[in-house]
Amino acid sequence: SAVISQKPSRDICQRGTSLTIQCQVDSQVTMMFWYRQQPGQSLTLIATANQGSEATYESGFVIDKFPISRPNLTFSTLTVSNMSPEDSSIYLCSGESYNEQFFGPGTRLTVL
Amino acid sequence: KQEVTQIPAALSVPEGENLVLNCSFTDSAIYNLQWFRQDPGKGLTSLLLIQSSQREQTSGRLNASLDKSSGRSTLYIAASQPGDSATYLCAVSPGGVYNFNKFYFGSGTKLNVKP
Numbered sequence: 613s614a615v616i617s618q619k620p621s622r623d624i625c626q627r628g629t630s631l632t633i634q635c636q637v638d639s640q641v642t643m644m645f646w647y648r649q650q651p652g653q654s655l656t657l658i659a660t661a662n663q664g665s666e667a668t669y670e671s672g673f674v675i676d677k678f679p680i681s682r683p684n685l686t687f688s689t690l691t692v693s694n695m696s697p698e699d700s701s702i703y704l705c706s707g708e709s710y711n712e713q714f715f716g717p718g719t720r721l722t723v724l
Numbered sequence: 725k726q727e728v729t730q731i732p733a734a735l736s737v738p739e740g741e742n743l744v745l746n747c748s749f750t751d752s753a754i755y756n757l758q759w760f761r762q763d764p765g766k767g768l769t770s771l772l773l774i775q776s777s778q779r780e781q782t783s784g785r786l787n788a789s790l791d792k793s794s795g796r797s798t799l800y801i802a803a804s805q806p807g808d809s810a811t812y813l814c815a816v817s818p819g820g821v822y823n824f825n826k827f828y829f830g831s832g833t834k835l836n837v838k839p
Contacts, residue, residue: 613770616767645826645827653831654813654829654830654831654832655768655813655815655827655829656829657826657827657828660826671725704767704768706768706827711755711756711773711775711817712758712770712773713758713770713815713827714770715760715767715768715769715770716767717766717767718766718767720765
């Protein structure tokens, strides 16, 4: 199994600013993903973080709004850009190893 | 696009009862299915992973079944305990070379086990 940590665990931000969330895995994983969980809803996949290349985004999500980096096999960042109150959500990082997914504890973001 | 549905949305049972959570998906061409548990303020904990070629998986008091042809999975919890109270999420990984390691989630079943 893989243990995943995220920083920050929570943040309160002002409209129009940007926040970068870090995700660290304790072992190498094949794939890394970023999900969003809006209040009262289930998880929605934002993008697949690809090592050394541009992330692959799901429908409805774009790189300008959610730039993602993955410089190596155990670390990734997600930036939420030009935030609005609609971006208030929990953002979760996950890693895939041997076809099983493991999740970080999430980052709870509130945008005022 | 794969749609995943979970029924019921919420469930409240007395301690000791056996219970079944349901998950259905629209596209039977899946790679695998995974059940997770989510506790308030915490991330997701993987409970059981069923490969598309398997019919069921068991771990302790948990048993998950998979019927790919009908697009259904069930999570059976035996002798429920208050510590089982959490939201249970079902997620499917679609088939295809480039999609097999993505997951699409259901909306979850919020379980409350009363002492």
